[in-house]
Amino acid sequence: MIDIHKLKAFVAVVEESNISHAAVRLNMQQPPLTRLIKSLEDELDTALLTRLPRGVEVTEAGKALYQEALTILAHAQAIPKRVQNISKGLEGQINIGFTNSVGLHSFLPSLLRNFREAFPNVSIHLEEDGSSALIDSILNQKNDIVFLRKPAPMSLGLTSLHVLDEPLIVALPNNHPLVEHADPIHLLDLEPYDFVLYRRLAGQDLFDNILASCYQSGFSPNIVQEAPRLTSSLNLIAAGIGLSIVPEAIQDFWNKQIVYKTLEAETPCIAPIYAIYKENLDRIHLKHILKLLMK
Template sequence: MTIELRQLRYFLAVAEENHFGRAAARLHMTQPPLSQTIQALEADLGTPLFQRTRRSVGLTPAGAALLPEARRILQQAAALPELARRAAAGESGTLTLSFVSTADYNVLPPLLREFRERYPQVRIELREATSDVQLADLMQGRIDAGLLIPPLDEKARTELDYMTVLSEPLVLAAPQGLKALRSKGRAAAASLQAVAGLPLIIFPRRIAPALHDAILGCFRDAGLTPSIGQEAIQMQTIVGLVSAGMGIALVPQSVSNLKRPGVEYRPLAAASATVDTGLAWRRDNASPVLHAFLELLRKKS
């Protein structure tokens, strides 16, 4: 049994008018085909929907139960064209976005705020993940896009597109009150030579090779070989270990927005390497929501 929207519209007109003649006039049709359609609907449902007399038409208990559901179904059907238009324009749907922990201190909050303001009907699913995990998820189609630290490996470059969103220098994160830094002002630049004796806390190279290599490159340019004391995959953990006096770290400048007791941030006296954060996505992903997100990002860059 299939109930058509046309049958529900006819039923609703008769129920609201309490009269077949007035309902037929409202529907711009003659009464006989209206009556036949209602009779066919009642036959399909196996129960009368109207109590008919010569002077009036009233709903049966079955008709009264059907009335609110018929209204709901017709309202939902009327909303379908607008729903489809919004989905095609990227104004509704779901965006699954992964991000590295460093993005939480720079590009992610303002980007999400502006996207939510423009597309309030879009549901955003956020997942914090390291760059290597994001690349695997993108290749498998488990996420729409990822804010990550490049580079993309050779296989990923054949299937993914990439856009640089931010480039920023590395700064020193050191335990507060170090004697080597005490003689300088709190905002003064620091040299790596002054803290070279302290253990270095760093991302594992397999997790973020570009960031790992940029950090070691700063020491190499200063003629130093650091002693790696700890490795951690979350920026919060790295800064927490610095706060605990476990060593120093070189972090992207925006991480200085992470205020942690016992940690001070200093720019480096020598020119430091820059670290990129960018967005990667599958080249064959035709999601209108993703492309609306990309359009916003391109306008901001």
């Protein structure tokens, strides 16, 4: 590995074309500078300078080293500032995960916008996945924080912060018999009809939440089709295959051939959102995200 002090000395000599002038620029004596250059040439086993009666001239090999040295020195000079910026949270990256249904809620883009305004030079990495994979990503420190529809298991030692409760609503094909039903629709009124649901493997938290609400109302939904994503279930509803229970925010994304109605039951039908993270992570960016969530 080449000593950075030798590179600084070499750059000065090349730019001054004179060892004596370079020594003055470096605030050192000429003999030690001459020895530094000679040591560098010995280390690389090549001549970097041609000695002239009145100065030096850089060789082709020296020109190549000079360009590389400028890059290395510029990078080395920037390191302290970047390290300080990262320690202050002014640079770096934050990794955020979320399930598909959470990603459709307006709170997430609003949160990211506010974070970006506070830390414009921090990169935001987003990952959409199922809840189990996202929990693993926190345990493995791949993500700093994830947003799910239920809290993390207490046995894992993770912190679950309740962010909000989103109402669940009914999504009906526009030719469905319940379209003319008075609004709101009682959950038990959905019992006779076919259901389309977001596949449990992809949206376990939301799927289980919906089924629990139905069970509490006294019936088990007749699920005729499961969709790989919450948004793709809307295509099936629009096609008349069945109705569904969906988070309220979904109606902002699709209303063609679908009618949305409010839902009521003895127990409120809601889909909560939780922020899951490791409490012991001392991360400035994570702390700011949590501060924004708690406003």
